[in-house]
Amino acid sequence: MEWGEERVYSVSDITFYIENLFESDENLTDVTVVGEVVDCKTRNDHLFFSLKDEQASIGCVMFQGAHMGIHLEDGMMVQANGDVRVYPPRGQYRLVCRRLRHLPDRGLMFLKLKETYERLSKMGIFDKPKKRLPKFPSTIGVITSRDSAALQDILRTISERFPFVKVVLYHTSVQGKGAKEEILKALYDANLDELDVVIIARGGGATEDLWLFNDEEVVMGVYALRHPVITGVGHQIDSVLVDLVADVAAHTPTAAAQNAVPDMREIVGNVERSLQTCFTNIIRLWNRTKERSDELLLEMKRGVTQLLDDFEKSSKQSLEKLKTLIDGKVDSLNRKLELAGARLNLLNPVAELERGYAIVEKDGVRVHSSRELSPGDVLMVRFHDGSVKVVVDEDRRADE
Known part of the structure; x- marks a missing residue:
């Protein structure tokens, strides 16, 4: 490959040139590397991981068949043998491993994580009672980077589910130099404001990219928040220590937003179903009441009719008795009058x-x-x- 000042090269030209350099360099062929395993995962029967020390990391791959019978997990110390090669589709170099050997010691990152977890656990940090999330929040604080996809996912999810919420962003870097100080300041500022819930979010990444959320000071900062906290750090398979002190640990930033706000579509649907149920119950009650009212009216009509019949019969019987009594009284009076008249006649001088x-x-x-x-x-x-x-x-x- 000839280089000239005026010539413009394609990406492929540059990449293939570098690839040839790697393949022709004896120092990058059949090399043995020692490091701590991080981000170990299997995809399409190929084993992908990184080897890390205190200053750098290198991506590794063992293709199908080469890793059969090998058990590998994050935190292990291993000795890997293979060739350092370029992966053109991504322009990355990596160690294509042929052999792996486990070393007896655990990696520094794993040991530090274990030490931090055990120290915080003895302090009772992970036993803190969980706060209940508000059903209908009005103000939500989001701690993440303003330029992150995580923030866009959260805003989109909240807008779709419950657009009445005010979102307050506490911008912070989520990895790299100065990120720890920025996230501690964001946690401090959020704790001063009146918020209904706080979301701490970051998209997925390598283990070292998420390591900030295993830091003891960051974990204590999350622990000190007076507001309910939802974490959405990494992807579903990722887990960090801040998840253990959060009130709700979601798998992703989108899931964190879903936990923070209700879904208006579900609320409207529930209201519609409740109204329909209520309306159905009212109609059913009305029909039952009407049926019962008709029955009561019929019973009342029958009762009144029976009372009138009984009253008529009783009245007739009473009138007959009264008539008989009056006739008897009249007959008695007539007889007495006749007797008195006869007596008066006896006394009448005429x-x-x-x-x-x-x-x-x-x-x-x-x-x-x-x-x-x-x-x-x-x-x-x-x-x-x-x-x-x-x-x-x-x-x-x-x-x-």
């Missing part, structure tokens, strides 16, 4: 006059004896059909 007797009065006074009369007295003689005036002519008492 009746005596009708039998031929007369009443003699002198000066308006009834005469009872002839000795009360003298010749020349003017008398009034009353008969049953009239009265006459007479004069006493002579005294015949001596003759009688």
